[in-house]
Amino acid sequence: MSAEEQLVDTVDKLYDFRDNFICQNGIEKAAEKDKLVNLKLKEVLSSLMPLESKCPKTIYFLHYGRALNIIPEYSKECEDFLSKAVKRDPSLIEGWNLLGETFWKKGDIQAAKDCFEGSMKRERNKVALRSMSMVLRQIKCSTAKDNINNVIKSVEIAKGAVELDAVDGLSWYILGNAYLSLFFATDHGSKTLSLALGAYEQAEKVDDRSKYNPDLNFNRAQACRYSESYEKAFAGWQRASDLDPKWQDPHCRKEELLKYLLKVNLLVKQKGKVKAKRLHGMIASLNKKAVGLLSPENLVDKNVKINQVSISELAEGANPEKVVIGCVVCNFADVAKVPFTFAMVDKKGTCCAVTVYNLAEGKGMIIGDSVAIPEPYFNSVDITLPDANQTKCAFSSIRVSNPAMLIVNGKKVPEDHRAFVTASMDAQN
Missing domain, CATH: 1.25.40.10 (Tetratricopeptide repeat domain)
Known part of the structure; x- marks a missing residue:
């Protein structure tokens, strides 16, 4: 050599x-x-x-x-x-x-x-x-x-x-x-x-x-x-x-x-800790106006079919030609900015989490807002968390990739409420 x-x-x-x-x-x-x-x-x-x-x-x-x-x-x-x-x-x-x-x-x-x-x-x-x-x-x-x-x-x-x-x-x-x-x-x-x-x-x-x-x-x-x-x-x-024990990220x-997840799991179960009388009023306020432009009489294309369903009627994954309506009972802006997450109850009193991506900071939904979600993407979360108590985490969730599709208080979400994702990778490559 x-x-x-x-x-x-x-x-x-x-x-x-x-x-x-x-x-x-x-x-x-x-x-x-x-x-x-x-x-x-x-x-x-x-x-x-x-x-x-x-x-x-x-x-x-x-x-x-x-x-x-x-x-x-x-x-x-x-x-x-x-x-x-x-x-x-x-x-x-x-x-x-x-x-x-x-x-x-x-x-x-x-x-x-x-x-x-x-x-x-x-x-x-x-x-x-x-x-x-x-x-x-x-x-x-x-x-x-x-x-x-x-x-x-x-x-x-x-x-x-x-x-x-x-x-x-x-x-x-x-x-x-x-x-x-x-x-x-x-x-x-x-x-x-x-x-x-x-x-x-x-x-x-x-x-x-x-x-x-x-x-x-x-x-x-x-x-x-x-x-x-x-x-x-x-x-x-x-x-x-395990591969890099000194790395804290x-x-x-x-x-x-x-x-x-601990907070979402708890507050979805407790329906945002909203008192019974107020919760009853919120549910009672859900009406046709909450659907806004998605109501049959407001649809420009009369051939389009949008059926209002409850959360319990949603199938896993995409739900075409369906819309679910609920009232916001809490949000989780204090524990995650991306995605913006809130919990809502529908007309039957069923509660689920909603994760909204690409929503501008400070433009999230607040308690009492009515939200209509067309063609919701539904997911059932059911995992055991790796915490000291091995907490069982089970709740329903709807993912919204584009906030422009939402109807909030009967109106479309304005374009200026949309934003690019601002989370970070942290790894260097």
Whole structure:
């Protein structure tokens, strides 16, 4: 083996040690991963130094910098080595990609973008494409429109990386993140979340190591939380915590959702704790006016059929040609901004939760409002919460992706009450 081959092989084995750490050592060792990778890095750097005089300078700078780049934090020494490598040979695609990752860690997004663009000018490659997808989602734009355009472009670029190599788990993971960002940046609904979840699933299918990626598990849990698959969300955050015990975000998200579900579960059961006399008055106030434009006499197209039904008559999933009417008994703005959640009772006194996405802050429904929901998407929540008491959580829920379809107090929700989703991913990719 030549000195150059030995150089490359040593650094390759360092990355193999990191990328397969959980597979080879078990999840019980997860808390020690960073420390052991850093120790392995020191060993590798020591073994590389005697090779410097035996290798071409450019190649040595490149792979010494590649070794330093394995740590998640920015390294000035790493930047210096990689900068020397691409300065000596500007055609080094791998060098530009590694230098771009270093600038990313440094927080210099524009410099990172320049590096990845430089790489793609020389050859369209999956590493630069998926890195550009990440960069575009981090660029701070002066307008919401520009931000949305960047996110849409990031999805297309991430698709390009997958097209170049359909069995690269990391490219599928980045595509999943791009779809998830699209959900957070636009008024797209559950379809976008399904695309994100599909990409994460494909990442694990093509590369078993993806299962041990804490960020993938965290982001997939985020997608599950907003698709209201709560058990999967809890499982994903727990998995992310197990894989990276020092990371607090999964635990925080788990506690936030626990608090939310416990309160929704309690107040739906108690019908918002509204006193019996007032509740009776609320139910009695529900009349034809609450349907507004959806009443037969107000429909422009007389061929359209909208049948008023009670909550108990709703089927799981979509309910076409049906409308359910209720009176708001409480909302949960104090425990979750996205989705805006309230509880309502129908004419029969049945209570359910309603989750409304893309509603502008401060424009939510208040106690006493009548709400008509056409073609409601119905879900029965029935899970055991992972809290100390293993609380049984069971309530009915209606999901509303577009608030413009709602009729509140007999009137359509104004356009200015709509807003893009403003929750965040928190993971870095």
